Amino acid sequence: MPSIEQILEDREICICAGSGGVGKTTTSAAIGLGMASRGLKVCVLTIDPAKRLADSLGLEELGNEATRVDPGLLSEHQINGDGELWAMMLDAKETFDALVARHAEDAEARDRVLDNRIYQQISNALAGSQEYMAMEKLFEIHSEGRFDLLVLDTPPSRNVLDFLDAPKRLTQFIEGRSLQMFIRPTGFAARVAGRGTGVVLSVLKKIVGFDLFADLSEFFNAFSGMIDGFRDRAHRVSSLLGDEKTCFVVVCGPQGEPVDEAVYFHSKLMENEMNFAGVVVNRVRYRFGTKVPKLRELTDRIDSELDDSDLAERIARNLIEYDALAVRDAKNIARLTDSLEDEPIIRVPYLDTDVHDIDGLAEINRYLFGTEEERSRLATG
Ligand SMILES: Nc1ncnc2c1ncn2[C@@H]1O[C@H](COP(=O)(O)OP(=O)(O)O)[C@@H](O)[C@H]1O
Numbered sequence: 001m002p003s004i005e006q007i008l009e010d011r012e013i014c015i016c017a018g019s020g021g022v023g024k025t026t027t028s029a030a031i032g033l034g035m036a037s038r039g040l041k042v043c044v045l046t047i048d049p050a051k052r053l054a055d056s057l058g059l060e061e062l063g064n065e066a067t068r069v070d071p072g073l074l075s076e077h078q079i080n081g082d083g084e085l086w087a088m089m090l091d092a093k094e095t096f097d098a099l100v101a102r103h104a105e106d107a108e109a110r111d112r113v114l115d116n117r118i119y120q121q122i123s124n125a126l127a128g129s130q131e132y133m134a135m136e137k138l139f140e141i142h143s144e145g146r147f148d149l150l151v152l153d154t155p156p157s158r159n160v161l162d163f164l165d166a167p168k169r170l171t172q173f174i175e176g177r178s179l180q181m182f183i184r185p186t187g188f189a190a191r192v193a194g195r196g197t198g199v200v201l202s203v204l205k206k207i208v209g210f211d212l213f214a215d216l217s218e219f220f221n222a223f224s225g226m227i228d229g230f231r232d233r234a235h236r237v238s239s240l241l242g243d244e245k246t247c248f249v250v251v252c253g254p255q256g257e258p259v260d261e262a263v264y265f266h267s268k269l270m271e272n273e274m275n276f277a278g279v280v281v282n283r284v285r286y287r288f289g290t291k292v293p294k295l296r297e298l299t300d301r302i303d304s305e306l307d308d309s310d311l312a313e314r315i316a317r318n319l320i321e322y323d324a325l326a327v328r329d330a331k332n333i334a335r336l337t338d339s340l341e342d343e344p345i346i347r348v349p350y351l352d353t354d355v356h357d358i359d360g361l362a363e364i365n366r367y368l369f370g371t372e373e374e375r376s377r378l379a380t381g
């Protein structure tokens, strides 16, 4: 089984996909650290790092720009030669604003959109805008060519399709009837405004607190000048996703449902002709031995150390439960291996502590970057 390093050879973009809570942010950051320590200039684009992890990477004051992780923090981890670790916290709204600024004809057109209340609502709520903006930022940084590798920690989508479809959805929205209806001079807004439905409008104004139609038509008119730029950009973002320099790593947990999801993600990625690089199964529990421990025996053994039979029994029950979970994890992973045939599957154990700093990430990397042999020794040792 290859390590993450082999999987990522010659790639410029690694997209970590998977549902929320499985360790996607942790895995993205660990991959970033590992590749930086192998001499690459890496930038991790993250979404929602737990506060302690963000703090320890120096991410706390980050806006939407890449910031270098203090090399002093990394020195103990043998960063090789030119290796650099950078990180940024994605902000969908800021990225959308920057996109508007880029495509606006002039400052006035830009401000007309940015200051518009409809835009402010839409930029937050547009279906998939978080997913799209993550890729938009990825595209922007990739075209600057400053980094050897970009690792994208994706938003917790229910579905990897939300993510793959995001550029298409944005284009559809722009090209779609709802938007066109407002932009055309004979469009809905113009008709409503022209027909003197004054009563309805003034009631609406009272309800929503501002002149909805005026804002709507102003927004869509200002936006219409940007449509070609947006559409073109969305197509380019889309083709970057399928590029051979880009690959997807699916992160999942070892429970039944996450494993099913990983299998589903895999099939969707294949269907969409994306480069599937492998699965990281995170927080795997391992058995302590090969036999199911017996409650009485185990309690006695623990009791002889603790001299507290009540506590000993509770610990014993806990261990037996853990053993059952480990058995179940192994079954689920076997099923995953069967379903994915020859695809790489890398297991990372459930560590004793939370992963909230560089040392924790380095611990994860003993598994992500270890050879098969090292990993199985670590897992059983
Ligand atoms: N292998 C692991 N062992 C122990 N704790 C882990 C492991 N991987 C992640 N964690 C912890 O689990 C929590 C969720 O991880 P996170 O990466 O934020 O998940 P996600 O980004 O998928 O929502 C964090 O507190 C993290 O420190």
Ligand SMILES: [Mg+2]
Binding pocket: 021, 024, 025, 026, 047, 048, 049, 153
């Ligand atoms: Mg996360």
